[in-house]
Amino acid sequence: MNVHDSERLSGLLEDAGYVKAVAGDTADLVVFNTCAVRENADNKLYGTLGHLAPIKAEREGMQIAVGGCLAQKDRDTVVKKAPWVDVVFGTHNIGSLPVLLERARHNEQAQVEIIESLEAFPSTLPAKRESAYAGWVSISVGCNNTCTFCIVPALRGKEVDRRPGDVLAEVQALVEQGVLEVTLLGQNVNSYGVSFADPEEPRDRGAFAKLLRATGNIEGLERVRFTSPHPAEFTDDVIEAMAVTPNVCPQLHMPLQSGSDRVLKAMRRSYRSAKFLGIIEKVRAAMPHAAITTDIIVGFPGETEEDFQATLDVVRQARFTSAFTFQYSIRPGTPAATMPDQLPKEVVQERYDRLIELQEQISLEGNQALIGSTVELLVADGAGKKNDKTARMSGRARDGRLVHFRPTVNPAAGSEIRPGDIVTIDVTGAAPHYLIADGEILTHRRTRAGDAHEQGITPKTAPIGVGLGLPSIGAPVVVETAAAGCGSACGD
Numbered sequence: 001m002n003v004h005d006s007e008r009l010s011g012l013l014e015d016a017g018y019v020k021a022v023a024g025d026t027a028d029l030v031v032f033n034t035c036a037v038r039e040n041a042d043n044k045l046y047g048t049l050g051h052l053a054p055i056k057a058e059r060e061g062m063q064i065a066v067g068g069c070l071a072q073k074d075r076d077t078v079v080k081k082a083p084w085v086d087v088v089f090g091t092h093n094i095g096s097l098p099v100l101l102e103r104a105r106h107n108e109q110a111q112v113e114i115i116e117s118l119e120a121f122p123s124t125l126p127a128k129r130e131s132a133y134a135g136w137v138s139i140s141v142g143c144n145n146t147c148t149f150c151i152v153p154a155l156r157g158k159e160v161d162r163r164p165g166d167v168l169a170e171v172q173a174l175v176e177q178g179v180l181e182v183t184l185l186g187q188n189v190n191s192y193g194v195s196f197a198d199p200e201e202p203r204d205r206g207a208f209a210k211l212l213r214a215t216g217n218i219e220g221l222e223r224v225r226f227t228s229p230h231p232a233e234f235t236d237d238v239i240e241a242m243a244v245t246p247n248v249c250p251q252l253h254m255p256l257q258s259g260s261d262r263v264l265k266a267m268r269r270s271y272r273s274a275k276f277l278g279i280i281e282k283v284r285a286a287m288p289h290a291a292i293t294t295d296i297i298v299g300f301p302g303e304t305e306e307d308f309q310a311t312l313d314v315v316r317q318a319r320f321t322s323a324f325t326f327q328y329s330i331r332p333g334t335p336a337a338t339m340p341d342q343l344p345k346e347v348v349q350e351r352y353d354r355l356i357e358l359q360e361q362i363s364l365e366g367n368q369a370l371i372g373s374t375v376e377l378l379v380a381d382g383a384g385k386k387n388d389k390t391a392r393m394s395g396r397a398r399d400g401r402l403v404h405f406r407p408t409v410n411p412a413a414g415s416e417i418r419p420g421d422i423v424t425i426d427v428t429g430a431a432p433h434y435l436i437a438d439g440e441i442l443t444h445r446r447t448r449a450g451d452a453h454e455q456g457i458t459p460k461t462a463p464i465g466v467g468l469g470l471p472s473i474g475a476p477v478v479v480e481t482a483a484a485g486c487g488s489a490c491g492d
């Protein structure tokens with residue numbers, strides 16, 4: 001969500017006449033798009049701002065802006081702690097950034113503008129995309145749940161959904177510029193539809209499944225992913241839509257958070273472990289090869305060894321392809337922050353280590369089972385840290401697995417493989433977090449996304465939709481520009 005907001009900030013700034021700084025140069029404008037979900041976000045931000053203070057002092061006219069969740073949380077504290085910051089803007093008014101920069105310059109005074117609810121759906125702003133072949137498309141922002149560990153509802157507000165027509169128009173605009181893969185984004189995608197329901201009509205609980213099916217009609221769109229669904233609202237029609245829509249990838253990321261029903265209750269997550277496992281069973285019945293991934297928090301306040309064992313049990317049964325595992329840490333402003341029985345760090349660490357060990361073993365076994373199978377890869381740019389040393393490239397399989405492969409030229413295709421192209425290859429090795437494919441490339445398809453990547457062109461989407469809750473009018477405007485990307489101007 002945050003990375004995609006940065007794409008919007010890049011698009012806005014480009015439209016306002018800014019140009020991306022050349023790598024290695026000192027920029028005239030630095031925008032921090034902050035995240036408050038991870039621990040220590042504040043320390044990192046104020047530390048980095050401290051490093052920038054002397055650089056700014058020496059560079060006449062340089063401006064620094066801080067936006068995102070941490071800015072929404074800290075507000076004018078940002079300029080109190082770092083008075084050399086020019087602009088502070090929140091999660092609900094990213095569209096104001098160019099105006100605030102101008103005002104700060106004109107008035108020679110820091111501008112802090114935080115508003116409490118969304119001014120306009122972010123997709124009514126232009127976006128400069130980072131990738132030529134894969135794009136994010138927001139379907140909703142905010143969340144109506146109240147998980148006790150989570151700061152998102154406080155900082156991003158209540159759920160606001162985009163009209164399906166606007167979502168599909170943005171997907172279409174990306175595909176017309178060569179994009180092959182789209183990820184639909186929302187804090188809770190399967191509550192999609194809650195905020196555009198006609199008050200006279202019962203809510204359409206099938207809205208997300210319908211949206212998935214509709215993406216199947218977009219010619220040229222090869223891969224559709226989404227993140228994240230909430231287990232409590234997961235309905236069978238979503239599984240059916242996934243299974244019957246050929247471009248929807250066999251992949252599901254569904255946060256578990258805890259396998260203990262007692263802890264889930266304390267977290268105010270309204271499903272229980274049996275329901276979670278039931279959804280997985282149905283997904284596997286409909287899509288036997290689906291890769292299922294999750295998020296797990298270890299050491300929630302009051303978690304006992306028995307609770308933790310329940311998490312390990314669910315992990316053993318669910319056999320996740322991989323899990324994003326987190327040690328619980330206090331987020332000031334959340335209900336869990338003041339709960340009694342906060343666990344000592346060493347207890348959390350020890351449980352965390354045990355969970356990682358179990359999950360790594362399961363991930364490895366799952367990946368080893370794929371040795372000998374053929375995977376279709378969308379070749380990615382820079383997805384393998386060791387690729388320079390190993391002479392490999394990387395790509396994502398349809399189920400989302402990362403695959404490192406040797407880009408031997410296929411004599412039949414006779415041309416170089418580029419990020420954005422599609423190859424098929426057999427899996428020859430496995431590790432917990434990736435697959436290896438060191439055999440011969442079976443097929444290589446040059447794509448428009450590969451052409452665009454080669455030419456350094458990334459898509460730009462013009463504003464889509466005319467505001468919150470209103471139907472969109474007319475077709476989206478597509479603007480082709482040379483690559484600028486997001487880069488250092490809006491670091492996460």
Ligand code: SF4
Pocket residue numbers: 143144145146147150151152153187188230
């Ligand atoms: S569902 Fe829970 S964890 Fe997810 S964004 Fe909403 S409140 Fe946060």
